[in-house]
Amino acid sequence: MNRKPVSSSNLRSVGYDSSANTLEIEFHSGQVYQYFNVPESIYQGLMNAASHGKYHHRHIKNNYRYKRI
Known part of the structure; x- marks a missing residue:
């Protein structure tokens, strides 16, 4: 899954697969x-x-x- 960098002190990047409704952080x-x-x-x-x-x-x-990958 492609993630996009975000400006956050806790999160580095976020991705989303709309066909599976899966959020990856x-x-x-x-x-x-x-x-x-x-x-x-x-x-x-x-x-x-x-x-x-x-x-x-x-x-x-x-x-x-959720699961950790």
């Missing part, structure tokens, strides 16, 4: 997580958020099934 620690069944509106909200890290914490983390 790379953190500055180097860890990469895939979140499943994420609506495209959540991805767009993350990309447009003033703080990507806060948006991730409030709207994605613990709200969607």
Whole structure:
């Protein structure tokens, strides 16, 4: 999955596969997580958020099934 770099103190890059509704986030620690069944509106909200890290914490983390890859 192609990820786009984001300006964030916590997140390094974000990608989204609209055919699978899968969101992929790379953190500055180097860890990469895939979140499943994420609506495209959540991805767009993350990309447009003033703080990507806060948006991730409030709207994605613990709200969607995920795995570390």
